[in-house]
Amino acid sequence: MQLFATLRSRLIAMVAALLAVTIGSVAVISTRVAHYEIRKFDVEVHAGRAPRMPAAIADYYRAHGSWIGVQSEVDRAAQTAQADILLFDGQNHLVASSNRALRDAHLDLATDGTLTIERRTPQGLARELIRGPQMVVRNDPGVIVGSIFILPPQRGNLELPATRSLDRSFFWTFLGATIFGVLMAIAIARWISVPVERLTEAARRMESGDLAVRVEPAGGAELAELARGFNAMAAALDRNEEQRRRMVSDVAHELRAPLTNIRCDLESMQDGLTEPTPERIASLHDETMHLAHLVDDLQDLALAEAGRLEIDAQPVALAALARRAAAGMETRARERGVTLRCDGGDDVIVLADARRTVQIVTNLLANAVAHMETPGEVRITWEQSGGEAIIRVADSGTGIPAEELPHIFERFYRVDVSRSRATGGAGLGLPIVRQLVAAQGGRVWAERGVGGGSVFSFTLPIAAKTLT
Ligand code: ADP
Numbered sequence: 001m002q003l004f005a006t007l008r009s010r011l012i013a014m015v016a017a018l019l020a021v022t023i024g025s026v027a028v029i030s031t032r033v034a035h036y037e038i039r040k041f042d043v044e045v046h047a048g049r050a051p052r053m054p055a056a057i058a059d060y061y062r063a064h065g066s067w068i069g070v071q072s073e074v075d076r077a078a079q080t081a082q083a084d085i086l087l088f089d090g091q092n093h094l095v096a097s098s099n100r101a102l103r104d105a106h107l108d109l110a111t112d113g114t115l116t117i118e119r120r121t122p123q124g125l126a127r128e129l130i131r132g133p134q135m136v137v138r139n140d141p142g143v144i145v146g147s148i149f150i151l152p153p154q155r156g157n158l159e160l161p162a163t164r165s166l167d168r169s170f171f172w173t174f175l176g177a178t179i180f181g182v183l184m185a186i187a188i189a190r191w192i193s194v195p196v197e198r199l200t201e202a203a204r205r206m207e208s209g210d211l212a213v214r215v216e217p218a219g220g221a222e223l224a225e226l227a228r229g230f231n232a233m234a235a236a237l238d239r240n241e242e243q244r245r246r247m248v249s250d251v252a253h254e255l256r257a258p259l260t261n262i263r264c265d266l267e268s269m270q271d272g273l274t275e276p277t278p279e280r281i282a283s284l285h286d287e288t289m290h291l292a293h294l295v296d297d298l299q300d301l302a303l304a305e306a307g308r309l310e311i312d313a314q315p316v317a318l319a320a321l322a323r324r325a326a327a328g329m330e331t332r333a334r335e336r337g338v339t340l341r342c343d344g345g346d347d348v349i350v351l352a353d354a355r356r357t358v359q360i361v362t363n364l365l366a367n368a369v370a371h372m373e374t375p376g377e378v379r380i381t382w383e384q385s386g387g388e389a390i391i392r393v394a395d396s397g398t399g400i401p402a403e404e405l406p407h408i409f410e411r412f413y414r415v416d417v418s419r420s421r422a423t424g425g426a427g428l429g430l431p432i433v434r435q436l437v438a439a440q441g442g443r444v445w446a447e448r449g450v451g452g453g454s455v456f457s458f459t460l461p462i463a464a465k466t467l468t
Pocket of ligand 1: 367368369371395397398399400408413414415416426427428429430431453454
């Protein structure tokens with residue numbers, strides 16, 4: 001239904017209905033209870049009086065054998081008793097009343113002796129209950145021929161029944177409570193719906209490209225949590241978008257330098273300015289290889305980040321993988337006067353993808369060798385620690401400033417750009433390492449070496465059957 005299409009209108013309707021039902025039932029029940037209590041009170045009060053028995057009325061019946069003409073006797077008795085007197089015959093019909101007004105009233109004498117008098121007063125319908133009769137007249141065989149009710153003298157005070165004013169106050173209380181309920185319903189609905197509307201508005205703005213939008217947490221713990229979740233999501237999207245922009249520009253930047261070199265070299269050869277000597281062709285080949293590596297790295301990274309990297313985890317001896325990586329790096333290390341040393345037990349069996357693990361160690365070794373300034377040693381060590389193996393690659397090279405350490409695993413991040421370019425790096429090696437390690441269930445981190453240089457460590461899970 002269009003009327004209750006919004007969350008706010010539904011909340012208002014629900015809360016208002018709930019309050020109306022609750023307040024209404026409380027009002028009805030309490031009115032009933034109050035009426036009942038008042039009636040009981042009336043009956044008890046009236047029954048508790050000890051009226052003077054108008055014996056003359058009974059004598060009248062005995063003398064005349066009927067009630068005909070008893071009215072004047074009833075009037076007299078009423079005067080003596082200083083109270084109104086009602087006389088009913090054996091069939092509970094009114095025979096005489098000392099009060100004229102009561103003759104027009106609706107009188108109902110129940111078999112249990114309770115007399116209900118109902119009559120119209122200027123203030124409304126008045127009802128009175130009297131338990132009795134105060135005197136019963138019997139004929140000779142002992143059959144009841146008359147019931148005499150002596151009404152309490154202060155009956156006038158009860159003519160506006162307390163129940164009426166009670167009903168009125170209940171009505172006002174109910175009305176007041178309902179208005180209050182509706183206002184509360186509006187307030188509650190606003191309290192819940194406003195934060196939801198803000199979130200919707202923020203989501204729309206985000207959809208139209210405004211990733212800087214944030215919402216203020218409000219409207220109770222759950223909604224505030226939702227708003228915080230939304231903000232976290234918006235921040236993550238914003239960050240990702242920023243990273244994507246940076247990545248595109250970084251990739252363009254990285255491709256431009258080697259492509260420019262290749263183009264310039266080729267153009268000058270075309271123009272006959274330079275000869276295509278074997279050295280120049282080798283240099284062109286190097287640049288092309290660099291581009292090919294860059295593209296490979298980018299593809300690896302893209303696959304890893306999309307979680308689509310294929311990992312073939314098998315139990316494998318870590319020693320074999322470390323030595324394979326070291327052997328592959330041997331020539332480059334020797335050229336720089338660097339010795340590679342492997343140190344660790346042959347019995348450390350990890351559950352890992354052999355090819356990817358060799359790639360990780362090779363990347364770390366390549367960095368370590370590249371950053372050695374003087375001939376020295378690069379150590380690869382490994383050990384088992386609980387359910388995981390820790391592999392470390394330590395060098396005694398330039399080291400990484402402490403403030404750079406948190407960033408070096410970011411894409412295209414280079415501490416020393418010129419040096420990194422010279423060594424052919426594009427700042428993709430460590431991000432790839434991080435992704436490859438994470439894909440195998442491990443962690444990676446970098447520290448400054450104790451005696452200078454850097455230490456890169458990563459973990460791999462130990463193969464289950466070697467766990468004791
Ligand atoms: P690159 O391909 O440029 O080497 P990496 O992602 O492998 O990129 O490394 C990021 C940066 O971290 C490097 O540019 C370098 O400045 C720094 N770095 C990495 N490993 C070492 C190391 N062993 N010693 C000193 N600096 C290092």
